[in-house]
């Protein structure tokens with residue numbers, strides 16, 4: 001399962017990755033965290049995080065065009081839902097990871113699965 005928003009809260013560890021000032025409405029940032037490349041989006045004050053790795057050919061996906069919560073992979077055009085990581089169109093057929101995000105005291109916290 002790739003949608004880490006759906007796993008138990010005690011299986012998620014939150015880390016501060018930016019302040020709300022650093023990620024304004026309509027903006028995105030791409031971070032390297034624990035060897036993972038993760039993109040965080042601010043859409044009208046709601047924050048969403050997905051892996052910046054397309055499931056079609058492992059290319060970066062997060063710099064693609066964003067429209068209605070859908071990101072278009074710049075390489076071959078697959079669409080993904082940034083709320084869930086779901087692959088919406090070919091050539092991608094496998095979902096990509098989506099991560100929970102929350103804001104506390106002006107800091108954006110990214111939720112990552114706890115390593116067993």
Ligand code: FES
Nearest residue numbers: 054056057073076
């Ligand atoms: S690498 Fe993303 S659609 Fe091919």
